[in-house]
Structure formats: structure tokens, C-alpha cells
Amino acid sequence: MTADNQVATESPVDRQRSGDGFVAALDERLGLSALQYPVPEHANTLGWSLGGLTAASMGVLIATGLILTQFYNPTPEMANPSVRAIVTDVPLGGFVRGVHFWAAQAMYVLVILHLLRVFLTGSYKRPREANWLVGVVMFALVIGAIFTGTVIKWDQEGFEALAHNLEMANLLGGLGAWFSADFAENLPIIVRLYVAHVAVIPGLILGLLAVHFLLIKRHGISADPATGATGPTAPFTHHLRRLAGFTLIAVGILGVLGVLFPPEIGPTPVEGIEITRPLWMFWWLFTLENWFGIPAILWGTVGLFGLLAAVPFIDRGGDRFWRRRPVAVTAAVIVVLTVIGLTITTMLTSAVEHL
Amino acid sequence: MVAMLLALMAGGVGPAAAHGEQSDEAAVLVRQAIALIVSSPDDLGEIEEKTSAALEAPDPSGVDLALVQQADAALAAGEDVAQVRVILERSIGAGPVGGPAEESTVEEPEPQAATAAEPEPAPSAEPLPSEAWAAAEPESVQSADPAPSESGTAAVPGDGGMDQMATGADPGSTLIAEPLETAPQLDATDWIVLAGSILVGLIGVWLILRYRPATGREAT
Numbered sequence: 001m002t003a004d005n006q007v008a009t010e011s012p013v014d015r016q017r018s019g020d021g022f023v024a025a026l027d028e029r030l031g032l033s034a035l036q037y038p039v040p041e042h043a044n045t046l047g048w049s050l051g052g053l054t055a056a057s058m059g060v061l062i063a064t065g066l067i068l069t070q071f072y073n074p075t076p077e078m079a080n081p082s083v084r085a086i087v088t089d090v091p092l093g094g095f096v097r098g099v100h101f102w103a104a105q106a107m108y109v110l111v112i113l114h115l116l117r118v119f120l121t122g123s124y125k126r127p128r129e130a131n132w133l134v135g136v137v138m139f140a141l142v143i144g145a146i147f148t149g150t151v152i153k154w155d156q157e158g159f160e161a162l163a164h165n166l167e168m169a170n171l172l173g174g175l176g177a178w179f180s181a182d183f184a185e186n187l188p189i190i191v192r193l194y195v196a197h198v199a200v201i202p203g204l205i206l207g208l209l210a211v212h213f214l215l216i217k218r219h220g221i222s223a224d225p226a227t228g229a230t231g232p233t234a235p236f237t238h239h240l241r242r243l244a245g246f247t248l249i250a251v252g253i254l255g256v257l258g259v260l261f262p263p264e265i266g267p268t269p270v271e272g273i274e275i276t277r278p279l280w281m282f283w284w285l286f287t288l289e290n291w292f293g294i295p296a297i298l299w300g301t302v303g304l305f306g307l308l309a310a311v312p313f314i315d316r317g318g319d320r321f322w323r324r325r326p327v328a329v330t331a332a333v334i335v336v337l338t339v340i341g342l343t344i345t346t347m348l349t350s351a352v353e354h355l
Numbered sequence: 356m357v358a359m360l361l362a363l364m365a366g367g368v369g370p371a372a373a374h375g376e377q378s379d380e381a382a383v384l385v386r387q388a389i390a391l392i393v394s395s396p397d398d399l400g401e402i403e404e405k406t407s408a409a410l411e412a413p414d415p416s417g418v419d420l421a422l423v424q425q426a427d428a429a430l431a432a433g434e435d436v437a438q439v440r441v442i443l444e445r446s447i448g449a450g451p452v453g454g455p456a457e458e459s460t461v462e463e464p465e466p467q468a469a470t471a472a473e474p475e476p477a478p479s480a481e482p483l484p485s486e487a488w489a490a491a492e493p494e495s496v497q498s499a500d501p502a503p504s505e506s507g508t509a510a511v512p513g514d515g516g517m518d519q520m521a522t523g524a525d526p527g528s529t530l531i532a533e534p535l536e537t538a539p540q541l542d543a544t545d546w547i548v549l550a551g552s553i554l555v556g557l558i559g560v561w562l563i564l565r566y567r568p569a570t571g572r573e574a575t
Contacts, residue, residue: 044568076527077520084535094537095548155534156394159526166524181523189524238566245562252556259549262537269526270390272378 035240038233043221044242050114052239055209056247057107058202060254061145064100065198072152074194079154080268087265098258104146106254108281111139119311119332122320123222129312131215134208136308141205143281148197150279152190155266157276162189167294225320277351284342290349307335377408381418382529384409385447388426389531392440403430406443422446449529 027033042048071090073082086093115135118124124132147165151158169176181189223230266276278286288296315328322329378384388405391398406427410420426442521527539545 041568044566075520076525080528080532084532087535087537092544092548095545098537154526156390162524186522188521188527232569234568242563242566242568245559245564245566248559248562249556250559252552252554252559255552255555256549259541259545259552260539262539264537265535267390267393267534268528268530268532270383270386270531271524271526272376272383273387273390275391275394 035237036235039221039236039239040223040230041232041234042224043239044234046246047117048221049239049243049246050110050117051212052243053246053250054107054110054114056243056250057103057110058205058209060103060251061100061107062202064096064103065202067096068100069198072194074152074188074191076154076188076190079152079190080265083153083155083265087262094262095255095258098262099254101263102254102257102261104149105281106250107142108146111142115139115308116332116336120322120329121222121225122315122322122325123225124312125316125318125320126312128215128219128222131212131219132312133309134212134215136305138205138208138212139308140305141201141208145197145201145205146279146281148193148201152194152197153265154190154269156269157266157278159269159271160274160276161278161282162193163271163274164289164294164297168298171295171298222320225322228320275351277346280343280347283346284339287342287345287349290346304335304339379413381409381412381415381420381423382447384412385418385423385443386529386531389440389443392436392443393531393533396436399430399436402436402439403427406430417447419446444530447529449531 023032068086071082071086071093073079083097086097088094090096118132118135147161151162151165165179166181169179172179177183178192184192277283285297285300288300292299311328315325317325319325378387384405388402388409391402391405395401406423409415409418409423410427422442423446426439426446429439429442430436541549
């Protein structure tokens with residue numbers, strides 16, 4: 001008798017006895033119990049859930065973005081009016097846009113906090129170097145998503161961001177061809193940026209996220225850096241339900257922000273002037289540009305991401321506990337303080353003083 | 356990476372063209388002046404610089420320079436920038452009355468306009484162009500028909516039909532809309548959404564407390 005025949009001859013009562021009803025039936029078909037594999041219990045703390053929270057933010061962005069795309073018109077003539085219409089005419093449109101806006105900021109902050117946690121716990125060290133690099137690329141893509149999202153609302157702020165992008169494309173020559181308006185001169189560049197925002201960048205992030213998760217599964221969650229021991233373990237499903245709790249808190253906060261602090265929409269754009277400041281996450285680059293000109297934006301970006309990519313190849317010692325890595329931690333503190341200092345400098349500078 | 360760095364080095368250091376180069380199109384300069392009025396109405400020097408540059412621009416096409424002259428004089432006389440804006444918008448055919456496309460409707464500047472003693476009065480009873488813009492049908496912005504729309508917004512010269520739609524990095528619109536203030540005036544729906552959000556957050560708090568790690572240890 002084959003296994004199939006055995007299943008076919010089981011009565012419903014037998015099946016119910018052999019498991020826990022509906023959950024067991026689902027498990028039989030989907031293999032959910034495979035998620036019960038053990039992970040270190042410290043993975044259930046907030047610090048070790050930041051990556052999962054980042055992924056949850058991505059989920060919120062996709063959900064709200066799907067709604068926004070139903071009403072957004074990615075043409076130069078209608079982009080800004082359609083965003084206004086989303087806010088003024090679409091039921092709960094302003095709320096959805098507000099949540100999308102704040103979720104993007106949350107994702108940016110959570111990515112940084114996650115990177116800092118991984119750095120401080122030395123979780124990028126052998127054999128996890130590749131996963132660190134995947135994370136750094138995803139960080140760059142998140143910034144790309146925020147940038148394109150800023151541009152496609154097509155107000156003065158977004159248009160000025162685009163102008164900087166075009167300048168950098170010119171500096172890069174052939175390497176910047178895709179970012180140039182001349183790449184497809186019969187098409188408005190906003191259309192290509194819109195496609196990048198809703199398809200290319202999220203697609204790349206999701207693909208890399210799958211690789212990221214697979215590598216975490218492959219190498220396991222890193223041990224407690226203070227002791228180097230894995231310590232007590234808990235099923236991964238416990239991590240998921242804890243993460244669900246953190247996610248609901250985040251969603252609640254995003255909802256409150258979306259209602260109470262909806263993002264504004266700037267005036268329709270005019271070329272050739274600079275009267276706005278970019279989003280706060282780009283302020284450190286704004287300061288560099290004020291001091292050294294447009295090329296400094298690229299220098300700064302390439303420098304920061306070059307440093308991030310080099311981390312696992314520079315800091316290769318065996319110790320993962322931050323107190324036993326004074327050089328690496330001091331270097332990181334200097335970089336972080338520099339970025340914060342440059343950001344505050346722009347905060348204290350009016351847009352009119354720019355260059 | 357090396358190629359990027361070389362490209363950067365070749366680019367050198369200095370202000371970007373986007374920041375420093377003045378357009379040679381009067382229409383662009385007028386729109387810049389309007390944008391400055393919308394965004395920084397107190398910066399009269401910058402606004403006046405743009406109107407003056409528009410008057411001397413090598414390419415005056417699509418602009419009624421007489422109206423720009425009138426606006427420039429009004430600025431110099433310290434007139435209300437809202438009125439200056441209306442005149443400038445009319446000069447490029449973006450105002451409620453129409454511009455070069457409707458020459459007959461545009462008053463010639465009177466001699467005293469040069470001294471700005473009596474600039475073109477702004478029709479305060481009429482909606483501001485931004486309001487008219489907000490109410491305008493998309494076709495009124497894109498149509499090749501120069502007649503004003505029902506909302507009073509004139510067609511934009513050069514913004515034609517499908518074959519003339521913006522390409523590349525063209526901003527695509529001549530009208531400058533005011534920023535849309537989104538400060539919440541909470542209605543019943545907002546309160547419900549707010550309460551729902553708080554409830555979701557509280558459920559999250561309950562979950563993380565309910566399922567907190569047995570050791571209660573935080574990450575190092």
C-alpha cells in the first residue's frame with residue numbers, strides 16, 4: 001500500500017485526532033511546523049527585531065503604495081494635481097499618503113538602526129560578510145526609493161531633487177546615462193522614475209530580502225556577542241509573534257502620524273531655481289554641496305557606502321562584543337557624528353542660503 | 356567604483372549649473388519670479404531680479420513683455436506681490452484673463468506704469484490663479500485651444516495636445532499652484548482612524564508584553 005492510499009483511507013476523525021484541527025490541516029499542506037526551528041532567545045528583543053520591523057515597514061509601504069498608484073498620474077502635467085486630488089478627493093487618500101510618507105521615514109530610520117545593531121554586535125563577521133553587503137545594497141535601494149518618491153510628487157522640492165540628480169548624471173558621464181533626461185528624450189523622466197519607484201526598486205529590494213532571509217537561515221542568528229554563546233533558544237514562531245507585536249505598534253504610530261501630521265504638497269515646479277530644502281535624510285549631503293559643490297554629493301555618497309561595504313573586510317578580528325573593538329566602534333562613532341553634524345548644519349541653514 | 360571616482364574628479368568642484376545659470380527664456384524667468392512670490396514673497400530682491408532678467412532675455416517668446424514691465428514697476432514701487440503675481444501670470448497666459456493668446460484682453464501698460472504709480476489693479480474679487488488652477492480641468496492646462504476655460508484659466512501657450520506634452524525634465528505646467536496645506540481639520544472619519552490606529556498600537560503593546568522573552572534580556 002502506498003502512502004497516498006494510506007492518507008485516503010484515513011477518516012476525518014482520525015485526522016482530527018492526529019493534529020490540532022485546522023492548524024494541523026494547514027501544517028499538513030503548507031509545512032508550517034518547519035517555522036518552529038530554534039533561534040536564540042535574544043532574537044526576540046527589540047534590538048534584534050529591527051530587521052524584521054524594517055521588512056514590516058516595507059510591507060506597509062507596498063500596501064499603501066498600491067492604493068496610491070490607483071489615483072496617481074505620472075505625467076509632468078498631472079503628477080502634482082493628482083497628488084492633490086488624492087488628498088482632497090479620494091476617501092482616506094490623505095491618510096494613506098500620510099502613512100506612506102511616514103512609513104518611508106520609518107523604514108529609513110529602522111534600516112540605520114538595524115545596521116548599527118549589526119555593527120555593534122559584530123554580526124557581519126565571518127561567515128556573514130555577504131549578508132552585510134546585501135544589507136548595504138538594500139540600504140542604498142531604500143534611499144533610492146525615498147529619492148524617487150520625493151521627485152514623483154512633482155512639486156518644487158521634488159523637482160529640485162531631480163535637478164541635482166541630473167547634475168550628477170552629467171558628472172558621471174556614460175555611467176549616469178540612465179539618470180539623464182536624454183536617455184529617453186521623448187519620454188518625461190518622471191515616468192521612468194515612477195517605474196523605478198513602484199517596480200524596479202521594490203522588486204530589487206524584495207529579491208535581496210529573500211536572499212537576506214535565506215542567508216540568515218543558512219548561518220543562523222548570531223550568538224550573544226558578550227558571551228559568544230547561543231544561550232537559550234525559542235521557536236522561530238515565537239520571534240514572529242513578538243515581531244507581530246512590534247509591527248502593530250509601528251503601524252499604530254504610523255496611523256497616528258498619518259492623521260495628525262500629513263505631509264504637505266509643495267507648489268508646482270519651476271526649473272532653474274533652488275528655494276527648498278530636501279528631506280531631512282539628505283541634509284548631510286546638502287551641507288556638503290554647500291561647502292564643496294554638486295560633486296560633493298557623489299563624493300559623500302560613494303564615501304559612505306564605500307565605508308559600509310568595506311566594514312567586514314576591515315574589521316575582521318574574532319571579537320564581536322563592542323567593548324572589545326575600540327577602533328571599529330570609535331570609527332563608527334566618528335562617522336555617525338559627522339553625518340549628524342552635517343545634518344544639523346543644514347537644519348540651521350535656510351534654503352535661500354544654499355550655495 | 357574607480358570609474359565613478361574618476362568621473363567625479365573630472366567633474367571638479369564648484370557650484371552646479373542648476374544653481375548658477377540664468378535662463379535665456381523670458382517665459383522661464385517669469386515663472387521663476389512667480390515661484391519665488393509663492394515660496395518666498397518677502398524676498399523682493401530676488402523676485403525683481405527675475406522680472407528684470409525676463410525683460411532683457413534673448414528669447415521673449417510667449418511673454419507679454421509690457422505686462423512684465425508693469426509687474427517690474429509695481430515691484431519697484433513696493434506694491435503687493437499678490438498683485439504682481441497676477442500680472443506676471445497674465446504675461447505668460449497663465450492667469451485668469453489670458454495672456455499673449457488674448458492680446459485684446461490685455462491692457463497696454465499706461466505710461467505711469469513705468470513709475471508704478473498705478474499698476475494694473477489685481478481683480479481681488481476674482482479667484483487667484485492658483486485657485487483657478489486647482490479648479491481647472493486637466494484639458495485646460497494641456498489644450499491647444501487658447502480660450503479660457505470655464506474656470507477662467509487661460510490655456511498655456513506652448514502646452515499643446517498629446518503631441519506637445521512635456522518630455523525629458525520639462526516641469527510640464529505653466530501655472531504655479533500654491534502649496535497645499537494639509538494641516539488636519541479632524542473630522543469624524545479622522546477621529547475613527549486615529550482611534551483605530553491607537554487601538555492597533557495598544558494590541559501590539561499587549562502582544563509584546565504577552566510574549567516577551569522569558570529571560571527579559573535586552574540586546575547588548
